[in-house]
Amino acid sequence: MLTYPSIDPVILSIGPVSIHWYGAMYLVGFVGGWWLGRRRAAAPDSGWTAEQIDDLLFYIVLGVVLGGRLGYTLFYGFAGLLNDPLSLFRIWDGGMSFHGGLLGVLFSMWLFGRRYQKRFFQLTDFIAPLIPIGLGAGRLGNFVNGELWGGPGSVPWAMQVSCGRFVELCRDKLQLPPGSEFTPPLHPSQLYEAGLEGLAMFxxxxxxxxxxxxAMAVSGLFLISYGVFRFLVEMVRMPDAHIGYLAASNWFTLGQLLTLPMLLVGALLLFLAYKNRTTMD
Structure with missing residues (x-):
């Protein structure tokens, strides 16, 4: 059994300006994806220029940030948004939805394709291998923030978390009695997702x-890989306290529900890709 180190979410503060680990992890993901995209574009006959990759990054950032934040407020935190509308802009506090970010990126790819005359699946097949860098970094940001914990577990790497800092975790999700100093050992589901959605998917x-x-094969494999990994991790990850489980068996979550369309669409794309066998150019 381990004890969560309770890392300060702020890297440094200069006057009123604070740099947060969560935001820094997003920067790592964007820069890492941009660098890998540049490498792919440099290959002979890639059909991409370095300038297009730079513009592509701009479109992806907009799609991830706007879609991810809006998706979170619609799927997970709409009531909180009504109580505090300005919370929509406090991204450094956490609260980004992958599914919303995915929809935002798909929309931004449609816009990018119209501008540069590139086919939609040509774009999604190109960026799919770049996305896991950001997913893995983002989950590390979740770990630093001490959010998205798994449920109690007996594995050797399960972690006790201080109730002194994470009051809502102890009170709302685990419903521990007042005065509890630590949680029971919890699955570090953020690290599971960093390893699966980040490293393994990459x-x-x-x-x-x-x-x-x-064409469409890489995009289809991305959807299937993410859907499978996310569905599995959700089996040990605690749901948001205000949503809870969606089934009486206490295991089916909103996150799992949102991955089902991804699995179906991914399987369909792979089927159509190998049925048509049009090589991406």
Missing amino acids: LILWLYSRKPRP
């Missing part, structure tokens, strides 16, 4: 996309 998609694949 290796799967990067290696798969190194050879020419039919």
